[in-house]
Amino acid sequence: MTSTDTTGTEAVATTDHAHTYAPEHTPRLAMATFAPEVYKAMVRLDAAARKGVEPTLLELVKIRASQINHCAFCLDMHSKDALAAGESVERIIQLSAWEESRHFYTPKEIAAIELTEAITVLTDGFVPDAVYERAAAQFDETELAHLIAAITVINGWNRFSVATRGVPGHYTPGSLKH
DSSP states (O other): OEEEOTTSOEEEEEEOSSOEEEEOOOOOOOHHHHSHHHHHHHHHHHHHHHTTSOHHHHHHHHHHHHHHTTOHHHHHHHHHHHHHTTOOHHHHHHGGGTTTOGGGSOHHHHHHHHHHHHHHOOTTSSOOHHHHHHHHHHSOHHHHHHHHHHHHHHHHHHHHHHHHTOOTTOOOTTSSOO
């Protein structure tokens, strides 16, 4: 089953043996095509930020920010990358309810997740001192600087993907480095 939008792009309904699913939405815009220098700059910023952050912790942070921002494309990407890096399905599933599932995470991971939430949702207009202090107690200053940068970058990617309607489900782990 397919439908065609006004640009001629087909949206395809996927089928498995027992179900026919809703058709995929059509992406709005290809950032890499129409703003290549911006896209390349984001890739470079992402690479610079990730250098100081342990890979599975980085994926947990990216998943949590993407959950908060409702970014399906990034959730697909970073869940798959986390699994490929050895993260457990259980910890990924529990991440959206981490406060009730604290026993799945280390104090360092909890501090990073709290900081991710505080930076992602700036409802008070700032990161609370207690959240920052808990993160600063778990990370040295270089690690903390990179963690803050990584959280900032995933929030940028989330906004690009949500605004342009990135389509989840087609990502292969490791095929994109952001």
